[in-house]
Amino acid sequence: MAPKPNGFLMFMKHYKKREEKRGRHFEGGIRGVQEDPQCSREWQQLSKAEKDKFTQMAKQSKQDSKKKTGTGEYMDDVQRAKKKELDFESEMNNEIENTVANGMEMQDLNVKKFFFIHSNWFYTRTLESGEFDYFPAEFALAEFSLESGVTNIYHELIRTEIICGYTREAMETSQETHQIPWDLPSAEDRFDVMCDKMLKFLRPYKVNGKFPPLYTSRKMKGPVRSLLNKLTESKGLAEDTLFIYDLEILFSHLRNAANKQYDFKIVMAEYELIKDTFSFFSGLDCKYHKSLDGTSQFCSMSTVKRWAFTICDCCCEQLNIEMKEGIHYPKKVIVDAEEIAASLESQFNQLAIDNISIKSMTGVSNMHRKKVSERTEREEQKRRNDKKTITVINYAENNSKTKNPTSFSAAATASNSMPEEYQRPLRPPNTIAAIIGDRNGPSFNADDFPSLGVAAGRGRGRSTRENKPTAGRGRGIALS
Numbered sequence: 102m103a104p105k106p107n108g109f110l111m112f113m114k115h116y117k118k119r120e121e122k123r124g125r126h127f128e129g130g131i132r133g134v135q136e137d138p139q140c141s142r143e144w145q146q147l148s149k150a151e152k153d154k155f156t157q158m159a160k161q162s163k164q165d166s167k168k169k170t171g172t173g174e175y176m177d178d179v180q181r182a183k184k185k186e187l188d189f190e191s192e193m194n195n196e197i198e199n200t201v202a203n204g205m206e207m208q209d210l211n212v213k214k215f216f217f218i219h220s221n222w223f224y225t226r227t228l229e230s231g232e233f234d235y236f237p238a239e240f241a242l243a244e245f246s247l248e249s250g251v252t253n254i255y256h257e258l259i260r261t262e263i264i265c266g267y268t269r270e271a272m273e274t275s276q277e278t279h280q281i282p283w284d285l286p287s288a289e290d291r292f293d294v295m296c297d298k299m300l301k302f303l304r305p306y307k308v309n310g311k312f313p314p315l316y317t318s319r320k321m322k323g324p325v326r327s328l329l330n331k332l333t334e335s336k337g338l339a340e341d342t343l344f345i346y347d348l349e350i351l352f353s354h355l356r357n358a359a360n361k362q363y364d365f366k367i368v369m370a371e372y373e374l375i376k377d378t379f380s381f382f383s384g385l386d387c388k389y390h391k392s393l394d395g396t397s398q399f400c401s402m403s404t405v406k407r408w409a410f411t412i413c414d415c416c417c418e419q420l421n422i423e424m425k426e427g428i429h430y431p432k433k434v435i436v437d438a439e440e441i442a443a444s445l446e447s448q449f450n451q452l453a454i455d456n457i458s459i460k461s462m463t464g465v466s467n468m469h470r471k472k473v474s475e476r477t478e479r480e481e482q483k484r485r486n487d488k489k490t491i492t493v494i495n496y497a498e499n500n501s502k503t504k505n506p507t508s509f510s511a512a513a514t515a516s517n518s519m520p521e522e523y524q525r526p527l528r529p530p531n532t533i534a535a536i537i538g539d540r541n542g543p544s545f546n547a548d549d550f551p552s553l554g555v556a557a558g559r560g561r562g563r564s565t566r567e568n569k570p571t572a573g574r575g576r577g578i579a580l581s
Contacts, residue, residue, distance in 0.1 A: 108156035111156075111162070112140075116143065117134045204358075210420070212246055213246060214313070216245070216313055216316060218345075219325070219408075220237050220240040220321065220401060221324070221401055222237050223236050223283050224236055224270040224271045224274060233327075238258070240259070241254055241255070242299060242303075243402075243405035245409045247355075248422060249428065251406055254402060257288075258288040259288055259290065259295075260283065279390070314345070315329075315346070318347075325345055349367050353365055356415055359415075359420045378410075379406075381397075382407075385402070387402040390403070410430055413428075
């Protein structure tokens with residue numbers, strides 16, 4: 102078994118290499134060096150700083166000897182992170198289960214407070230660890246209970262600086278989803294201010310100095326985690342000050358508590374949230390997204406409200422909680438066509454959002470293409486005034502080499518008032534149309550196109566055989 106690296110071992114390797122250059126030979130290898138009294142004396146004579154140098158080399162050797170994954174990560178670090186993640190998931194599952202069970206036992210589950218969070222983003226960046234870092238564009242934090250529904254929401258639009266090389270991704274993500282420009286003047290760009298507001302929102306519900314968990318869907322854990330990391334880093338807080346739990350697990354335990362005879366699995370809760378029954382109900386989004394058509398389903402405020410409505414729709418009746426309009430399900434919106442028509446004009450007039458143009462694969466945006474390609478009014482008028490002469494040459498009138506074509510302007514085709522112009526004609530065509538050429542062409546009759554006949558071979562034209570009756574199959578020779 103090879104000895105573990107330490108400062109003295111690294112010194113012996115250094116000593117052996119130096120002495121071998123001088124002509125010495127150690128039969129026992131590193132063990133022979135260890136038995137050399139001169140090596141031990143030199144080690145004892147080294148200062149602390151020199152010994153620390155070899156000790157640091159030993160630590161680096163230990164690190165280099167560790168196994169790595171295909172991506173260059175140390176196996177010990179990967180296994181340690183995986184174990185930490187599994188422990189956190191087990192703790193999360195147990196805490197959610199105990200919270201719901203205690204609520205059922207104390208009969209106060211309907212008034213217990215839960216907090217839902219959702220975040221939109223502009224673009225993502227891959228970190229050295231392989232994880233994605235999301236740059237947030239918007240988030241919403243909702244306070245929810247089964248009895249009162251969503252009672253309070255902290256919503257924020259975020260203004261951010263785009264790192265060089267990520268502008269196109271930010272444009273595409275914005276246009277395809279939330280349509281929030283990254284330089285929106287009314288948005289907030291100070292993460293420390295947003296962190297203070299969020300902590301103030303959650304502080305009344307701290308238990309034993311610990312903030313309550315924030316629930317989000319599994320597909321949103323990455324964006325929400327990046328948002329919370331940026332908020333806590335701005336205030337110099339610990340990374341686990343604000344932590345995330347799975348909304349699907351909470352949904353599953355609430356549904357099973359409401360109906361113990363039916364096992365509502367986590368995958369079924371996930372399906373209900375993905376189905377998003379209330380996605381097309383109006384009036385759930387924020388003020389910004391109300392002014393934009395087709396963005397309600399992407400709004401963070403609308404998303405946390407729809408999560409609450411979905412959970413109420415599946416759990417409240419089973420828990421004997423009366424369903425109330427606007428609290429447990431969306432309000433019915435009465436559409437007034439005249440009112441909508443009257444407000445549309447004012448909304449479009451007040452809408453001052455720049456039309457962000459996505460660049461094509463050649464790097465040219467539609468806005469730039471229109472700016473460069475489209476003619477101005479003056480250029481268009483000049484183009485129409487600059488008339489070009491159209492020349493028509495009739496080759497059917499004369500077969501001579503010299504032609505006298507008639508030229509006329511397109512604007513005067515009806516009056517034929519333009520003077521004749523003489524110019525060199527184009528090359529005459531190689532063929533002449535039948536309508537103006539020689540009509541006495543070759544004549545054809547039925548003999549030129551004979552019938553194929555029954556016995557004729559393929560493509561042989563007229564049959565050369567006589568149509569003689571043949572004997573039936575198996576009757577011998579043909580009849581003469």
